[in-house]
Amino acid sequence: MPIRTNRGRAAVYRRLWGWPLRSPTHLIGTFIVVVGVLVAAGILVPRLVGDTGADASPTPGGQSQAPAAGGSSQDDETSSTSSSALPTRLTEPLATPSTAPPKPGALKAAADWASAWVNHPDGITNEKWLDGLRPYTTEEYLPVMRSVNPANIPATKVTGEPRATASYTSSAEVEVDTDGPTLTITVVSTNAGWRVAHYDQAG
Known part of the structure; x- marks a missing residue:
């Protein structure tokens, strides 16, 4: 039957919080459960964050980029990659004219x-x-x-x-x-x- 009064809810909360203190066995069991939850969170959260980072769009060089604050780091890397990919107009020294006897x-x-x-x-x-x-x-x-x-x-x-x-x-x-x-x-x-x-x- 649903608990519909504040007094009833308070009684249930007291029983839940008081259960670990009833005996040393209850206390140890509660501690083990809490530690297990924290360890599981420590393992799962980095994986979830890593998967999100892997979804970042790859750059033209094939490397993924994680979003940076303000976008400045990403803009700098994208600009650098784009600049390196563009061919330079003067890749070799200008050729000197070929000498010849006077005409x-x-x-x-x-x-x-x-x-x-x-x-x-x-x-x-x-x-x-x-x-x-x-x-x-x-x-x-x-x-x-x-x-x-x-x-x-x-x-x-x-x-x-x-x-x-x-x-x-x-x-x-x-x-x-x-x-x-x-x-x-x-x-x-x-x-x-x-x-x-x-x-x-x-x-």
Whole structure:
């Protein structure tokens, strides 16, 4: 019959709590049961927790990750794994150009360009001066040359033969002496032939 009063429940609780104290045998039996429950809990709880951790989603490298507070540890590991998996663009040093003997066309283009560069009679316009350089200059470099004022060029004639200081299969560095500065001219091989792509003036 169900216990429906508080007094009845209290009596039952007193009997349950008082049962271990009735005799040494009851006390020892109660102690053994409590110890058994604690041991069983100590064995089962880690297994249950371990099974939950094993359900964590694996990373791209095949290793599982346990959730971390704030997600920072997981984010760091995921970022590191993703970064290591991506191929790097520069996996090897950049290849240097293959050296080659200076090409006659490269030397001639540099000499012709230098001759046009020093050809600036008084009163010549920039456009007229550029017309002399155009056949020996790359299309990309012509706009740069538009900023040069021919009246400021400190040379009037070429005084030496062109000489290659560096030569590759598709480009070369050529020096040309003038009655002013020595020109260091970069010539490159294009579909239209050898053309000047840059120059500097040495003192």
